[in-house]
Amino acid sequence: MRWQGVFYFILCLLTLPARADMLSSIVLGEAQQLVEIEPERAKYLAKNYLTQRQLSDAGEQSAASISREEADRTLRTPNGSVEAYRTLAQAEYTEGNIEQAMRYLARAQALAEKYKLYYLSLDLRLLHNELSWRHDKNYVRAQEELDAVEADLSSVNSQIKLTKTTRYRVLMQRAQLAAALNTPLAALDFFTQAKALLNPKQTDRTWIDYRVVLGQFYLGQKRYNAALSELLYAYWTAIEIDDGARLAKVNRQLADLFQERHVLDKALEYASQAADYYATYPNSPILAQVMEQMGKIYYQQGKYNLALVHYFNVLDHASTDRDLQQAIAIRQQLAATYLQLFNFPLAEKYLQRADELLEFADFPEQQAEAALLKSGIAYFKHDAADVISYAQSALNILDRLNDHSSFDRQSAYRLLALGHEQDGNTTLALENLRHYYTIVNQEQGVRNHISEEAFREQKAFAEQSLYFASQTTELGEVKQEYTKTRRIAFGLFLLTVMLFLMWIRKGVVSARQQIKIESLSRELYTHSRSKLRNLRMLNAKLSSSLRKANENFELWQQGELIHEPLNDRLRFAMIDLPFLRSTYIKHGYKSGLELERAFGAMLKQKMESPARLYHFSDANLLYIEPSSWSDNSAEGLFHKIQQWVNDFAKEHAISPIVRMGIADYPFLPRAYTAVNDQELLDLLLLATHIAREVSLSNKTSQWVHFKAIDNAPAASLTNGDIRSACKIAISQGLIKIHSSCQNEDQLKKILKNDEHY
Incomplete structure (x- = not known):
């Protein structure tokens, strides 16, 4: 099939030693790695490189030019452009687009000649030659082109390393040509010459690639033990350097090897390992090939049933639709599987679809397979004429292909024998059966020869065991060092565990202490009876509120009633509740405590953030809320508090009278920090006193609101005694009294008669 040729071509490309100096862009390096695995992605990256960057005039490929290209993502060097076109050509060839691949190579060659990139020009000639002879099988022309390249090597003024690299590629390609011409001795000679050009200190990846190609050659020559030796070396080296892509390639080759040797469990093991890697690239055509191979092994x-699962996965893969030969082959394999399950309708269905696709192309191998399947179906239908006709047709196709020993030829003779037997012609049946056993005996002879060769090669393996003995000694020493290192590591691990446990214990203890501190803080700042916040102290200076606190609890717990003096807009209310003053005298300690706690719980339910409520004294509560609440009026605030008390009074038969003093912050609109926390409380207490006196005379709830006029000067409240200063400011009209009491004379009389003022 075509994919086998493509894979063989990719292996040859991998035999080129590491050329990191030639790939002038990280993007191109990634694209080159994806040529085989995901050609569509490789094409996308290469095309983006060509379209999104402008070609520079620099033709050199120095480290400085590469650095410039990576620094300036808008430029591409001629070297990078040639590499991009080369990557596009390889990707197109991988997908079977031969003509498009040749066009990209022509563009690359034109650039290389224009900028006098002689080494790249030779490299492109080798690639063009390889693509050509693998496609058209013109081996004579390919050899002539290789001769021309070798002749031109002497005229290239390049580094010795690059000349050796090109020489290496020429030899590897000559080896592939010799293998294609069925001259294995010549091929081995070229492989040996190519190996001599590889430096023993060459990168492991280069040696892996070389051994994979050589192993593939041995596998094609059915020298299974030699192939196994090369591929196992590549396998363990790929594992050692942790190269997933190369390990997947080796796994595919090992799967082919063990499948040919009919060691199907090992073949499935290696194929599964390859599938695990390629599954990370869902659009990779190689994934479909590996799944198809696993299906054949299961078959x-x-x-x-397992074979059917894998065949259907291949059928659903996007790459199958782009490869007509694979699309035909997978449907034929489905038909063959259903034939084994005696599901003739489905077998005929998929075979018919394969025949429809065969009309668009000339694939003799698939035509022979289709004829064999039709012959098999006819045999189970007892149609001897069709069995003989289709089997003979398959045999004729195999004759044209010069195939004299394949499994398909065995099947054709076997079906001819069965068809003539059904037809009653025993003479022809025996004749065809004789041909069948002749081919079987030939294959058995080959297997016997392989077994004898394997016996002779045991000597080589025995000699290698001597080398492994010395390696065993070294391994013992390494194990001792490893044991010592492991003990030290274990001791360090135990020490780390102990330190970790100590750190955890410290964290647990710290968490418990923090919980205890928080509990004590709550108790400290909670009133013992009502369970409301307890305003325990006030800072002497309001300016301390400007400092950012790092403590875990809020500023109000330290007595800071005003958090941000320059930004806060607050309304303060001192609430005097007569029933709290007399509740213990009237009801006793236990009942009074229950009543006060119930009142505190009710208030907590009514509170809405960010409003705050403090138990200031036995019968006084301090309430703070944003100025924007309560419809921006003191009366609205009073009615809200009065409603709370009324609701509680209905349930507990207490006096609902409320006396409230109200003031805003900032108190002086033109001097935000002129009045601090303590002074503001003094003003609230004075307002509450006035409301209490009015309430005592009227026997009703009252509220008093102090509000400074807009242009009140800061000096009006700075004479030391805030209460006296407030009284003077009221008399001067700097502070207005708003109250529920409409009798202004009564309010002035209370202020005048108060002995404290």
Whole structure:
């Protein structure tokens, strides 16, 4: 199939030694790695590189030019452009677009010649030659082109390393040509010469690539033990350097090797490992190939249902639709599997679809397979004429392909024998059966020869065991060092665990202490009876509120009633509740305590953030809320508090009288910090006193609101005694009294008769 040729071509490309100096962009390096695995992605990256960057005039490929290209993502060097076109050509060839691949190579060649990139020009000629002979099988022309390249190597003024690299590629390509011409001795000679050009200190990846190609060659020559030796070396080296892509390639080759040797469990093991890697690239055409191979292995094991699962996965893969030969082959394999399950309708369905696709192309191998399947179906239908006709048709196609020993040829003779037997012609049946056993015996002879060769090669393995003995000694020493290191590591681990446990214990203790501190803080700042916040102290200076506190509890717990003096807009209310003053005298301690706690719980339910409520003294509460609440009026605030008390009074038969003093912050509109926390409380207490006197005379709830006029000077309240200063400011009209009492004379009389003022 075409994919086998593509894979063989990719392996040859991998034999080129590491060329990190040639890939002038990280983007191109990534694209080159994806050529085989995900060609569509590789094409996308290469095209973006060409379209999004402008070609510079620099033709050199020095470290400085590469650095410039990476620094300036808008430029691309001629070297990078050639690499991009080369990557596009490889990706197109991988997808079977031969003509488009040749066009990209022509563009790359034109650039290389224009900028006198001689080494890249030779490199492109080698690639063009390889693509050509793998496509058209013109091996003579390919050899002539290789001769021309070798002749031109002497005229290239380049580094010795680059000349050796090109020489290496020429030899590897000659080896592939010799293998294609069925001259294995010549191929081995070229492989040996190519190996001599590799430096023993060459990168492990280069040696892996070389051994994978050599192993593939041995596998094609059915020298299974030699192939196994090369591929196992590549396998363990890939594991050692942790190269997933190369390990997946080796796994595919090992799966092919063990499948040919009919060691199907090992073949499935390596194929599964390869599938695990390629599954990370869902659009990779290689994933479909690996799944198809796993399906064939399951088919050979007789696990037809598992084979069907993998075949259907291949059928659903996007790459199958782009590869007509694979699309035909997978449907034929489905038909063969259903034939083994005696599901003839489905077998005929998929075979018919494969025949429809075969009309668009000339694939002799698939035509022979289709004829064999039709012959098999006819045999189960007891249609001897069709069995013989289709089997003979398959045999004729195999003759044209010069195939004299394949499994398909065995199947054709076997079906001819069965068809003639059904038709009653035993003479022809025996004749075809004789041909069948002749081919089987030939294959058995090959297997016997392989077994004899394997016996002779045991000597080589025995010699290698001597080397492994010395390696075993070194391994013992390494194990001792490893044991010592492991003990030290274990001791460090125990120490780390102990330190970790100590750190955890410290964290637990710290958490418990923090919980205890928070509990004590709540008790400290909570009134013992009502369970409301307890205003325990006030700072002497309001300016301390400007400092940012780092403590975990809020500023109000330290007595800061005003958090941000320059930004806060607050309304303060001192609430005097007569029933709290007399509740213990009237009801006793226990009942009074229950009543006060119930009142505190009710107030907590009524509170809405960010409003605050403090138990200031036995019968006085301090309430603070944003100025924007209560419809921006003192009367609205009073009615809200009065409603709370009324609701509680209905349930507990207490006096609902409320006396309230109200003041705003900032008190002086033109001097925000002129009045501090303590002074503001003094003003509230004075307002509450006035409301209390009015309430005692009227026997009703009262409120008094002190409000400074807009242009009240800061000096009006700075004579030392805030209460006296407030009285003077009221008499001067700097502070207005708003109250529920409409008798202004009564309010002035209370202020005048108060002996404290």
